[in-house]
Amino acid sequence: MALTPQWLDELRARTTLSAVIGRTLRLTKAGREYKACCPFHNEKSPSFYVNDEKGFYHCFGCEAHGDAIRWLTDQRGMPFMDAVKELAGEAGMEVPAPDPRAAERAEKRASLHDVTGAAQEWFAGNLTSPEGAQARAYLARRGFSDATIREFGFGFAPESKQALKGALSRFDESMLIESGMRISVEDKEPYDRFRNRLMLPIHDMRGRVIAFGGRVLDPEGKPKYLNSPDTPLFDKGRTLYNLHRAAPAARQTGRIIVVEGYMDAIALANAGIREAVAPLGTALTENQIELLWRQVERPILCFDGDNAGQRAAMRAIQRVLPMLRPAHSLSIVRLPSGMDPDDLIREKGASAIEELLSRPVSLLDTLWDFERMSAPLDTPEDKAGLKARLLDHVETIQHPDIRSLYKRELLERFSEFAFPSRPQREFAPRKTFRKGEWKQPAPALSPVAREQLTRAISGGSRDALARAVIAGLVRFPDQIHRHEHALHQFAMRDRNVGPAIDSLLEAAETLDLSAQSPISLAHGLPAPPEKAHFAFLDEGTDPGDAREDLAEAVSLLVERPALESALAEATARFDRDPEGSFAEQARLRERLLALNERLKQFGRRKAAAADETGS
Template identity: 70%
Template sequence: MLSPQWLDELRARVTLSSVIMRTTKLQRAGREWKACCPFHNEKSPSFTVSDEKGFYHCFGCGAHGDVIRWMTDQRGLQFMDAVKELAQEAGMEVPAADPRAAKQAEKRASLIDVTEAAQDWFVRELRSDGGAKARDYLASRGFSDAIVREFGFGFAPDNKQAIKNALAFDEQMLVESGMRIETDDGNHYDRFRDRLMLPIQDARGRVIAFGGRILDKRDGVAKYLNSPDTPLFDKGRTLYNLHRAGPASRQTGRMVVVEGYMDVIALANAGIEDAVAPLGTALTERQIEMLWRMVERPILCFDGDAAGQKAAMRAIQRALPLLRPAHSLAIVRLPSGLDPDDLIKQRGAKAMEEILSEPAGLLDTLWEFERDAQPLDSPEAKAGLKARLLVHVDAIADPDIKALYRRELLDRFSAFAFPQRERQPWKPEGFRGQQRPVAKVDPAALKRLQQLVSGQGRDRLTAAVVAGLMRHPSQLERHEEALAEAAERDANIAAAINPLLDMAEMLEDGGELPISGSSGQLAPPDLSHFSFLREGTETEDAREDLAEAVSLLVERPALEAALAAATARFETDPEGAFAEQQRLLKRKLDFEARLGQMTSLKAARANAGSPQDLGPSRKPETAGEQETD
């Protein structure tokens, strides 16, 4: 018996289009292929092949399948013959038959006989006199007869032995299929009683489990009850309605994920057929991968209340480690207090379609949730926001996506925490018409700044930030709070930042600088490898890169102080100190990598004109090197 994992590996190793094009002429159509369908006669192509998703589909006749299905349906091979031919092509060895796997497959097949028979019985019970209450409930929800039939609604009577008496299967099979419960003392009773029943089907449309909803509210009784995990059913690997939504999504190009199966049915009742739902749990990693096989950016639709927001964040946290190029999640939050059914009843299906047409991105949702999670009325609270954002960033495995998320979230944090205030033009007159005195700066401080930005110190990060703020003094107010924080932590930074803040009123973007040379321009060649100081850098790009440099300048002394504190704890708490030190060292490596992104020796030499401009053995210092006299 071939395992599902082995078959998935076989499909992954064989390129579907290369197999199909041996007998069918394919034409490239974007990221997919198209052709006239080989399964029916047509003049215009409606047959598509997607290597990324691993299936072919004809929009004319509905032919659909993977590479194995192609070999059996188009080539006419038996299943095992098709597998053996593909395995030889992929360089895989077909595993020997496993008697235990064969026995398990036989058991699953027999249990499906149980669940299919139970489904037929539940449907008959809904139509009986005892199902009148369930039929009234369905009518109150506005579900059409076609939807009731399509989704297979049924009814379980309020009798502990009803299904045992109705189905001709032994007790053990009824228990293993989840239809009956066995107590510790050996007694048995029906799991579903006095409930509206819904079949849960696998990707092939076979009934593998059930969900039941109570019709009358009762204390201590769960509103919804699902089958337990069985040899047939794993709720973390199953998406409700996938077998219907999959073909629909190929028409719409989207997949909608809602919170429960009644939401799926409400959408289908309104004509929105490309919706699925998890089954009583948060969206799992396996379910996210299943969705990505259908579409690259499934839309997660959550209720607008606090519980819906938390559910969205749980899904985001599961998805972050899995993100890969072009694959993400889109998020829709409904108006507060409304679920999909309520929204459709109050505003119509068009309103639901409009909301689904404008989903938020994963990054936008992540930022808004953390920004609004708690009041940001103190520096400590703002630092907490930044820390939470970076925790999410650290969860991303793909290095390119991780770097892009870090940049975008830190940019948003800087713009939010240090908003740029409108600069008022400096006027020589005071409030009462008296001439305002020109700001005075200590000549010694001016000299120190001149030395710092001209490359006569070793703390090049501080020097670069100072030079950048002199070049773009309009950014001083935006970063004033962060710079003051860094100055409090590090005396070397304070020596450079304090006089700069004092002379802020004397500086103008593009104006002559009070410590510049005769040309009136500040062009420290030793710092030109910083991206925001390079000639030709766009102003907006330079300001954003400068904001990242300020962020690094603030983070550095805090990181070094934390490392020193962790080292000092070794005598009293060696295990805790070691763990903390390792975490901080990882942060320091990340810090240096971020600094390296904006400082390139190659770029510095190119801008300087020749390698000698940097000195014969000059190397960019790390962020941890401090200035010495």
């Protein structure tokens, strides 16, 4: 039997959220809610609220949001199923028996954890043996303290190809291979992956060893750094080195630092900067960026000051651009040329890197500077190439508002750069018109488009919100471009209003939107949908306020079907990945709860507007 959405809802209903959170956080009663200083970011006045009736917590400072399950997974670092079992035990509910295949996979993972844990104990013991003298000398040269060496679990892998097999003889050869500790080749005896290397364990969020990194000690040895392969325990694209230590530190400092490699993260920790993480031999992935955003809204990239470090920063920027959302971005610290964090600390002390971390550069500034310096800009063609590269980056941004703002800012910078002292051209005297003599014509549509819009607004969609949004865009056509991406998504999902939205999007390319006049329809603007009181359809509403209200309506219109679709997909994937599907379903249902709350608030605003107008 699976953990169905209905079963999880029952678990949440039987759980008093304030009691769960109150075990580790001091809550103060505030009306029907409880409040506290947020545990996810550093603050002096309470902005973290717990609502037992609605079953979720929310921080108005850092936007942390979730239910009892999310609290245990995020704040206490528990795996999803462990959190479910703990809450179910307290609620007197029996957890349904897992799928046999899922149980078999979980048992295998537990066994492989035994292998990696035993390997770590062996590597750490080797470091103190006579064979580990060269590794100890390397650590001494790096200036790592004994406390740092113990905390991060440094070890040593001897030269022999069969040493680990002998030390871990209690485990089957197949388990040693599956855990990544041994390499199997055809027609030859398997051999140890790590040999004559300084060893470093890689942990999951629970602090369990799941993989290893090894630094070569022979100056002629290759590669310099070697990581475990992907295994049932370890997915390098979903893992950040040191996150299990950095996350608690980040909650205190309000920042998390991304460096190029694990030795950089350890060097920062050795200098007292404990909130540093590192990817594992690859550029930052989407999954790793989401892991970072769960800690802070604006992680700091701190890559080496050489060309390779700058290219690594740009790869991260290109990966994050499509993912940008309000208040979530990256910032970048540029180290001096040719230096990594350890070099800077050795030469100028920890205060030098703290000074750099205190004034990071924004993602937009970094993007502009990188492209401006990446090629000569001596000719008009060169400058046109710069503009094209900047716009190519902008087009990858999925969020329509952020894409529009990036485009405006970068084009303004380009204009100032390309034409720094452009003289004013002389124009012939412009004909003037007296008041009322001339008026900007209102934008118009083709007859087919007008018919589609009129039908959609007057009842082509059963959804009053969809009809109201289309009517709002007819009233404020200058907002069509702003919401282009969101509208296109909704048009593909709703066949009733899809043609009307497509007409708007296509027509927006030819309409003169500078007039900010309503679109002309055959019989004038139709009446708003019956019983739908939206501020953006009220003639008396301030135009600026109306446009913002319309923007929220578009967001609400698009988000719910997208979330419901994602939830259906996660449910369908249950058989293939039960544990991952559980967690994903929980996150999506949590977002749906928040969305439903926004819809209720929007509805209350509509009702208030209706009362004020007497409708």
